[in-house]
Amino acid sequence: MIGRLRGIILEKQPPLVLLETQGVGYEIHMPMTCFYALPNIGQEAIIYIHFVVREDAQLLFGFTHKQERALFRELIKVNGVGPKLALAILSGMSASQFVSAVEHQEINALVKLPGVGKKTAERLVVEMKDRFKGMSGDMFAVGATDFALSAPSAADTDISPENEAVEALVSLGYKPQEASRLVNKVARPDADSETLIREALRAAL
Incomplete structure (x- = not known):
């Protein structure tokens, strides 16, 4: 089981990051709220990993904090929520924003997330609220992931920032x-893809 990787960022193609560790490049799927906090290409990063093994693939999902990984693991226990949907949920909301939405039963905010219908939103509120009981109140208060954005890096690519944002x-x-x-x-002309993705996700809520 892979639980944590430390290495150099080789590529950033939202929501994928390629991390080189001891000569091996790992493709890691990350929620955008974590992706924003990554350092630039060529710099070192530490990423907490949730490893998914399927018959047709082995997938790595990465997070900048253990709390976000813990929340992801709780999300995929909810009936009808798989890793891809959990990734989308944590891309549209930070961990602390999601916890707040659940605790305040903000169904309308949850249904604006991709793939989350009313029934799924209601199920999330019911099941996740019970799972939050007994946990530390600040367990998911990861302020650094509330759309915090490190200095963007300019990846060598022919694709426009707009198209890259749409693909993400x-x-x-x-x-x-x-x-x-x-x-x-x-x-807007001066925006890179990460900025466009961040602002588009905000506009969706």
């Missing part, structure tokens, strides 16, 4: 038309 949103569960609409809504 689609990979998180948004329909292509909706992803394009959200990106076009926040697009």
Whole structure:
């Protein structure tokens, strides 16, 4: 079981990061709220890992804090919520924002997340609220993930920031038309892809 990786960031293609550890490059899926906090390409990063083994694939999901990984693991225990949907939920909301939405039963905020319908939102509120009981009140108060953005790095790529942002949103569960609409809504000439993704996710809520 892989629980933590420390290495050099080789590529950042939201929501994927390629991390080199002792000569091996690991592709890691990260929620955007964690992706924003990554250092630039060529710098060292420590990422907490949840390892998923399926018949057709072995997937790594990464987080900047143990608390976010703990929340991800609780999310995928909810009926109807798999790793991809959990990743989308934690991309649209930070861990602390999600906990707040559940505790205040903010169904309308949850259904704005990709792949979350009313029934799923209601199930999240009921099941996750019970799981939060007994946990430390500040367990998921990870302020650093509330859309904190490190200095963006300019990756060598021919794809435009707008198209890269649309592709990232689609990979998180948004329909292509909706992803394009959200990106076009926040697009501006000086924005890089990470900024567009962050602002598009905000606009969706």
